[in-house]
Amino acid sequence: xxxxxxxxxxxxxxxxxxxxxxxxxxxxxxxxxxxxxxxxxxxxxxxxxxxxxxxxxxxxxxxxxxxxxxxxxxxxxxxxxxxxxxxxxxxxxxxxxxxxxxxxxxxxxxxxxxxxxxxxxxxxxxxxxxxxxxxxxxxxxxxxxxxxxxxxxxxxxxxxxxxxxxxxxxxxxxxxxxxxxxxxxxxxxxxxxxxxxxxxxxxxxxxxxxxxxxxxxxxxxxxxxxxxxxxxxxxxxxxxxxxxxxxxxxxxxxxxxxxxxxxxxxxxxxxxxxxxxxxxxxxxxxxxxxxxxxxxxxxxxxxxxxxxxxxxxxxxxxxxxxxxxxxxxxxxxxxxxxxxxxxxxxxxxxxxxxxxxxxxxxxxxxxxxxxxxxxxxxxxxxxxxxxxxxxxxxxxxx
Ligand SMILES: Cc1cc2nc3c(=O)[nH]c(=O)nc-3n(C[C@H](O)[C@H](O)[C@H](O)COP(=O)(O)OP(=O)(O)OC[C@H]3O[C@@H](n4cnc5c(N)ncnc54)[C@H](O)[C@@H]3O)c2cc1C
Numbered sequence: 001x002x003x004x005x006x007x008x009x010x011x012x013x014x015x016x017x018x019x020x021x022x023x024x025x026x027x028x029x030x031x032x033x034x035x036x037x038x039x040x041x042x043x044x045x046x047x048x049x050x051x052x053x054x055x056x057x058x059x060x061x062x063x064x065x066x067x068x069x070x071x072x073x074x075x076x077x078x079x080x081x082x083x084x085x086x087x088x089x090x091x092x093x094x095x096x097x098x099x100x101x102x103x104x105x106x107x108x109x110x111x112x113x114x115x116x117x118x119x120x121x122x123x124x125x126x127x128x129x130x131x132x133x134x135x136x137x138x139x140x141x142x143x144x145x146x147x148x149x150x151x152x153x154x155x156x157x158x159x160x161x162x163x164x165x166x167x168x169x170x171x172x173x174x175x176x177x178x179x180x181x182x183x184x185x186x187x188x189x190x191x192x193x194x195x196x197x198x199x200x201x202x203x204x205x206x207x208x209x210x211x212x213x214x215x216x217x218x219x220x221x222x223x224x225x226x227x228x229x230x231x232x233x234x235x236x237x238x239x240x241x242x243x244x245x246x247x248x249x250x251x252x253x254x255x256x257x258x259x260x261x262x263x264x265x266x267x268x269x270x271x272x273x274x275x276x277x278x279x280x281x282x283x284x285x286x287x288x289x290x291x292x293x294x295x296x297x298x299x300x301x302x303x304x305x306x307x308x309x310x311x312x313x314x315x316x317x318x319x320x321x322x323x324x325x326x327x328x329x330x331x332x333x334x335x336x337x338x339x340x341x342x343x344x345x346x347x348x349x350x351x352x353x354x355x356x357x358x359x360x361x362x363x364x365x366x367x368x369x370x371x372x373x374x375x376x377x378x379x380x381x382x383x384x385x386x387x388x389x390x391x392x393x394x395x396x397x398x
Contacts, residue, residue, distance in 0.1 A: 005033045008188055008197035010174050012036035014046045014351050015343050016203030017157035018358025023365050024164040032166040035190050037173035042154030044205050048321030050228060050265045050274055052255045053352035054090045054145035055114055058105045058395035061331055061383060063112060068373025069355035081156050084149025089247055089254035090142035095135045098259060105395060115143035127246045130237055130309055150351050177215040184339035185215055200340040206284055206322035208344045217338055221345045222282040222325040227290040229315035230270045237309035242266045262302035275299045290318035323348035330394040334360045334384040341365060360384060
């Protein structure tokens with residue numbers, strides 16, 4: 001007997017989990033199985049992220065996706081499930097040229113009621129005595145932005161899926177699909193077994209192309225390697241910099257983006273430093289590793305230029321993962337392909353949009369034209385479809 005499920009979700013990353021939860025939450029009693037090759041939830045790129053969130057995007061769709069998700073995560077945390085959510089803000093440090101070039105985006109953020117402040121350089125110097133301001137002409141402080149704990153978020157969704165009767169198969173890679181005469185996906189092969197499904201949801205993240213290729217389907221995303229480096233900040237100037245009062249109620253430095261694109265993410269006793277270099281050739285590495293050379297030659301020079309306290313700093317540990325870029329516009333996709341639902345292409349900001357994408361995937365599954373996002377705003381399901389797509393590309397990519 002081939003086990004049959006109404007829904008099989010490939011991928012227990014944040015997108016697969018959020019999709020599974022919203023599909024089940026809207027139709028309790030469905031039989032649903034989540035399959036992942038790893039041994040637990042969120043161990044793919046979700047675990048490798050900087051885990052920051054923001055609603056400051058140039059694309060109105062991206063803004064809605066993240067605002068809806070942030071509102072939902074805040075509500076979950078307020079009602080007693082700790083997600084490590086800290087609204088510490090995002091601080092963009094901009095040169096005069098960048099500030100000028102960003103005028104239009106800033107105007108659109110203001111008219112979309114995105115909460116942000118402009119900090120003149122004198123104010124930045126007061127707040128950050130260790131900043132060597134150089135060519136920085138202003139700071140842009142996003143308020144509805146911060147950091148969270150992706151492991152806690154994944155555990156939250158996983159538990160809810162289990163409570164709603166969903167099942168999990170961990171440690172099983174999907175190695176093939178079963179197809180009907182028209183090439184539509186009818187099931188999966190995983191862990192040496194075949195499972196049939198009325199609907200398969202492919203939420204395989206950066207492995208989306210490799211997974212779809214098993215059904216002979218074309219690539220949809222562009223995996224791009226990204227690296228993060230943890231520099232100890234348990235004492236001295238770096239400790240003082242993490243604990244910079246005046247920006248938020250936590251007395252922490254916001255997630256800070258430097259003019260060259262490198263960023264500093266505060267963590268407990270550490271700074272996590274990253275730089276999403278645009279010249280990184282696309283491609284998926286089996287075992288991506290962070291490179292010492294990249295830290296020393298590309299990343300640290302940007303950081304020590306503005307924060308001399310990082311001079312000569314070496315990372316205590318480091319790791320690498322992949323963004324799943326969606327090149328035409330860097331906006332996510334949710335659509336049906338060969339009968340399956342694909343969710344992905346979140347271009348390096350999937351955690352902060354995951355709840356909304358899960359709702360949209362559920363809307364597509366349940367045949368809805370529109371869904372309500374976590375902040376109560378409607379979203380048209382077909383806006384993230386692949387066909388007939390013509391969306392303004394996202395300009396605020398980190
Ligand atoms: C360095 C870095 C920094 C980032 N920083 C941020 C950030 O600050 N904020 C933010 O919102 N986002 C950030 N991101 C992006 C974020 O991590 C992703 O957008 C998000 O994790 C995508 O979730 P996912 O569920 O699509 O992918 P994943 O978490 O990778 O999950 C996909 C899952 O599918 C499984 N899978 C794939 N193929 C198969 C198969 N054939 N069989 C079985 N299982 C399979 C994998 O094992 C994996 O668990 C960052 C990413 C990186 C790499």
